[in-house]
Amino acid sequence: MHCPTTIMIGSAYGEAALRLAAEAGIQAPSMHNIQPWLFGLRDGAVEVRVDPARRLATGRGGWAARIACGAAALNARLALAAAGQHALVALHPDPADRNLVARLMPGRARPATPGEAELHGAIGRRYSNRGPFWPAPVPTAVRAALIEAARLEGAWLDLLVGTTAIAAFSEIAQSADRVLRRDERYQAELAGWTHADTAPDGVPVTAGAPFAEPQDVLPQRLFADRRRTPGHDYEPEPLIGVLGVPGDRPVDQTAAGVAMQKVLLTATAAGLDTSMISQPIEVPAACEMLRRALGRTGQPQIVIRFGYGTPGHPTRRRAVDDVLI
Template sequence: MSTSPYDTAALRLAAAAAVRAPSLLNSQPWLLRLRDGGIELLSDPGRQLTVADSGGWAVRIACGAATYNARLALAANGTPAEVVLRPYVDRPEVVARLTPGTPRPPTYAELDLHAAIPHRYSNRRPFWPDPVPKDARVRLIEAARAEGCWLDLLVGMTALSGFAQIARSADQVLRRDPMYQAEFAAWTHADSAADGVPVTAGGPAAEPQDLLPQRAFTDRRRAPGRDFEPEPLVGILGSAGDRPADQLIAGQALQHVLLTATDAGLASSMMSQPIEVPAAREQLRRALRRSGTPQIALRIGYGDPGRPTPRRDLDDVIVR
């Protein structure tokens, strides 16, 4: 069966899904364009966080997640894509090129995950104490593996406490950096801006007894002495290497895991502090006894419903 080149309709379909991907501080560092019958996803250097992401790791994770969403939208439309990451040696800003593959009906799994895209968001509020069932945990691990990555779910308080200590130490390092805190504040909004994190999307303010660190998006308090979560499910997603292409692969795996969680009725949020601080990241890798590289930490569970954060208009992210 012959394949037709992607057109403007396919581009907008892919872009509408891609922009729903997660990004550090909801910076949305991506652009999309139609070129020679294929859809190209580019990083947007103007949206790279200069302090928190000076090396571009978070941009590549976000663009990988956006690539996965675009792949999923095209597959759900019956026009699946063949994907080449970093297709041009001399143009690293082009992170992925999607060209038409053989048309086929979407699988049930693709339809379910595609349907989950508009419902996925970071839930930073305390989760309920209900444990995540074993079958859901297996699905999350398999989602990461399907994209060539690994997901370690921390079981037991010994593993969880060790991670929490690494995460809190990294969080303290970042809190002591005035330039980091200024950048963080600049991307936190009290209004309905199309990017950044609304204060309403933050969890309650941190307390000294909390196990895991929380970003200070709001000063909203909770009942004195109440734990944020006594024993959350934490997952560490990692890749075999840490080259730019590995980080793009990890971004795709991250989105596959997040959408799988959403489809299973689970809530999630990301913790990047132990990844942003190099010493903490290496400490975490050794604690996991992994030869690969941790790329992001996840908090997973059941929680009160919320709503996705705003996104820019498609006409702002589609370029020629």
Template sequence: MDAYNEADLHRAAAAAVRAPSLHNSQPWLFRLAGGAIEILADPARRLPTVDRTGWAARIACGAATYNARLALAAAGRPAEVRLHPDPREPGLVARLTPGRERPPTYAETELFEAIPHRHSNRQPFWPDPVPTDVRIRLLDAARTESGWLALLVGTVAVAGFSEIATSADRVLRRDTAYQAEMEAWRHAIPDSARAPMAEPQDVLPQRFFNERRRAPGHDYEPEPLVGILGVPGDSAADQSNAGQAMQKVLLTATAAGIDTSLISQPIEVPTAREQLRRSLGRPGHPQIVIRFGYGTPTSAAPRRDVSEVLTGLGTLVPGIGGA
């Protein structure tokens, strides 16, 4: 196969827009250029306060890249991926070029079919533990995308993480610009997809998108399963690759019937991120935190129509370079 066409572009973008993003900002664009599908950061969807370095946009675009890969593979037209292929265009996150045509694998089909069912569940989860075999699959999902997933086991480990995450959340809440940015993006997440109002007994911090109190007896799980995902480096390409690893982990969880939500406050505050990195004792850098469990079904946040995220051939998009 020499080139992707417009049908491939639409197929890839339709899957890619289902990826998660901070505040549901959906910071991506897609174009067909020289027979390749390219994924770019959309500067109009940047979060200038909470995402000053562009880390969150790169994570989101990496996740969108992974969804696009699955869509193309499921159609028998798999892609070879280069991340940040052109230093002259730092906003170009990924270039997908045609690989050898072949039928999709069972694993690719399973994860592709999970895409429309994956969305963040910010509600309390049931106390039922995630089975060991599923945990192993989650670890493998990160590893096969050149990442790692540290699952926190035991009350001591979770309590240590809780202290770091809660402290980072307090720092962010004291920032008036951060509060204003949160308020500006409230519309992107419907009431049905928001977390209930935080209460003192909560172990993990939640974004304050909601003023709705939870019903009595509906507390968050006292021992949540928390996974910290990281990659060896912290360059722009490393962060985009972390987005791919994150999305594979999320889809693996969805395919196994596991709900997830994302926690990024300890990544957004540099001192908290460094404290988290030291506490893990692993080489590399934490990039996102994932909460796993079994929850009551919730609604997905809306996505932009594919027609809104396609851009013209050869159009340059201003960069979000640096890391």
């Protein structure tokens, strides 16, 4: 992780702030690790933008890129806070510029809060663990912290508890996965983002989940065709969290990305592993079924699996200079 650099306080951010923001931002998660972000300076503010060349054709109208860029914006905000500069963040500030998802403007100088410092320290340790988790339960206090992390960013996180809730979610998720498996364009795009371990983007074959088995509760994407070791099944009652926001406009999706990253970093700081489940969000009918099952009036935006697993490492990222504009 890059060591924080003191930023000269003034009325505008400069190149040092831009690089700090980008170095943290590129470590955010994105669907298939497409890394759909660009970072630049304009009028003294750091801007996070969607890279139109890296939008998924099957990413639900840009949802996948926006939620990823929201997560990158949260990382950038934390990096600036760790450097002693509070950032004022505006999401989608220019209706005429659809690719501009966040503008971080200089706020008052102050030290990072303990919470900001803890989350900033977790950025480099966060990664998606697609393997089986251990049966150890997640403590109640940690569950409460995850829910509070979402709430503080204007989102909600519903943790599914009990076999009935998990079974109902499993049926929705598996149904959505079957729909996506029949979509040839979707599967071709998925294959196109599955790369060798040395690639700077995409999902390495070795990072994919083991081949799905009939007893699995949750669906797995086919990043790899390796079989799991006998006796290493997935947990029968995984801790599943559904994160949502009040609406489903582009700004809502970006806000969901900010909240998602806050939850993921909170989990990482608490020693948890995480992975994302997007199939029931990508299929509109399944997403509506999930919303109704939860009794929510808002829109589910991502599903997160929490637990304790075998340690891994983050996937590769593009160089900072490749994302600066």
